[in-house]
Amino acid sequence: MRSMSVLTASVVVVSGSFAHGNDVLVTVVNGANATNGKAIAAFAYDPVNDRMLVTNYGSSPFSGLGAIRLITNVSSSQTATDVLSEGQLQLYYRNNDTNRSVTTPLISGFLFNPQTVGSFAPYTMIWATDASLTRLPSSTTVDPAATKRFYRFDPSVIPDTYPVNAITTLTTLSDLQNVVNTSNTSSNWGRQFAWSNDGQRIYHMDTSTAFGGVWKLNPLTGQADRLVAVSGANTEVAVLNPGGGVDRIVFRGTGPDEGGLVYIDHDASTNTTSSIGVLLSRDALKDFLDQGDVIPTTFSATSDSQGNLYFNSTNGTGTVMRLDPQGRLVTLVNRAQRQAFLNDSPNSNTLRMQVRQIVHTTAGTIQQLLYAENKTQSVTGINIYKVGDFDRNGLVDSADRAMFLSALTPRGTPISSEELSNKGKYDLNGNGSVDWKDVKILQSFLGFQNGDVNLDGALTLDDLDILGANYYTLGGSADKTWAQGDIASLDPLATVYNATAADANLVNAVDVNLFAHTWLNVLGFPHLTLGQVDSRGYTGQFRLDVMAALVPEPGMLTLLGVGMGLVLRRRRGV
Secondary structure (H helix, E strand, O other): OOOOOEEOOOOEEOOOOOOOOOOOEEEEEOHHHHOOOOEEEEEEEEOOOOEEEEEEEOOOOOOOOEEEEEEEOOOOOOEEEEEEEHHHHHHHHOOOOOOOOEOOOOEEEEEEOOOOEOOEOOOOOEEEEEOOOEEOOOOOOEOOOOOEEEEEEOOOOOOOOOOOOOEEEEEEHHHHHHHHOOOOOOOOOOOOOEEOOOOOOEEEEEOOOOOOEEEEEOOOOOOEEEEEEOOOOOOOOEEEEEEOOEEEEEEEOOHHHOOOEEEEEEEOOOOEEOOOEEEEOHHHHHHHHOOOOOOOOOOOEEEOOOOOEEEEEOOOOOEEEEEOOOOOEEEEEOHHHHHHHHOOOOOOOOEEEEEEEEEEOOOEEEEEEEEEEOOOOEEEEEEEOOOOOOOOOOOOOHHHHHHHHHHOOOOOOEOOOOOHHHHHHHOOOOOOEOOHHHHHHHHHHHOOOOOOOOOOOOOOHHHHHHHHHOEHHHOOOOOOOHHHOOOOEOEOOOOOOOOOOOOOOOEOHHHHHHHHHHHHHHOOOOOOOHHHHHHHOOOHHHHHHHHHHHOOHHHHHHHHHHHHHHHHHHHOOO
16 A cells, blocks of 8 residues: 555544635635745645645746745644745755856655655655756856756755755756767756655656657666657646556546556566556547547646545646546546635646645544645645535535535536536536536545435335426426436436436436336336336326336236227237
8 A cells, every 4th residue: 555645644634614605715825925926836745744835937047036935724723834945946046156158947746755765754855846947157058967856855965055954956957868878958857746655766757859758767866768659748747546556646647548658567676667558538528528529638636545546637627537447437626626725727737636634623634635826836735525415524425415406406517606616516527517527526426316306315106296386298398407306317227427418408208217217227126017106196107108018918918908909909809
């Protein structure tokens, strides 16, 4: 089990009434403490000491502002201290030679060691990947030997001059050139890395043409190996644990896999790497997001010790999702919720994601996904509740189901901005609607049957009664939801429900047939009798459709009456 992935600590998040109607997003470290007004770059959280170090993108080479800031008591009374100025960091880039020029600091990965590495105890050192460039003295030419790509930062050393004791260079651009045998200097290390399952290796994605692919880095020696060459996979990688000492490295698909998530398996004991496999296909992700032809684009990803994968899609609605070990997808937050939380329009990035454990005042112990919110230059947390725990009490019960049913709207109906505060949490795929698709997502977690329209966990004739009360021949119009019996469209066994289908939002024979399939074939319940049908008071076309789907042939003959019986007898020569 990958214990390093979930950052655990006794942290309390205050729960209460939110003016923006959003109990999912919380500000963990505000912009003033995190960056003092500069653009947030990356951060590292230490759950043992409840501290965080935050880096930023500067605008003035020797401004004196903190390029790296330390925030102590993250979960209580925070104190922010400049640990390293931008001038000091750029002197490190320059090898203490002010005749050299450099680009703005571009720290992209910045994480504590979650397990012991060499002589370094957990959460005592920070490892960083960097996309900055250093040039030769008095020249505009890039110096690969001086360009730092991977280094170690000691947060216990608070330098007041050049940080010779604070930073240890591990890998340079020149080292990468030697691996791929090129003199090219165009590399891009602008994404966060991920630790291996045992915490002894680092995996990182370079997104350039010359160096593109997944790299393995030794956190002690800096040795770099490119495991697979991939161009254009501009994503932060995540590591899952398939067992057997293997690291499953997940990243954005390219080419034929564009829009999906792919992986390679690396076995450090044998130093072997598999070919690229598909973890989540583009079509499966598109079907989940329900945004038509929009192709998902993942920029950020991370994982936890339970085998959950967290990732975003910056296209369409800009959602952050979770894929669990059972293959179930759910949206944790969408762009509309971020917009309501920020009271402003954010961009779609939710980079540098890290998972920690918190204690919520009503939901109990839950996980919280941290990310860098560049709209406010803050570190923001996404509270991860149990799927279906809509009242946030740590349980999924009848009250939650009732809340969900009341929030349902006909297929394809968008949530208005006025409704977002009340309905945003029920939008389980983040497409801006709360409808049949969200029911199917909830179903994958709670396991209720097709036809269980009241969500009481049991398929009974009470559910069939609800279908009958909303049947299209009994005054039912095309505005029905699952709660009224609209459980399918066109093909009763189809997994896709098109919002533009002819029978969308209508309760008809398709829904009765799916109920019958579940009743007879999935649950193995017996056919209904004519007496049962009569006792429920079913009439008209609904009665006919129920008889056809749930009552065996003799019952149908009785229903059709003497006239049909006479016809049958004449045909038989009686």
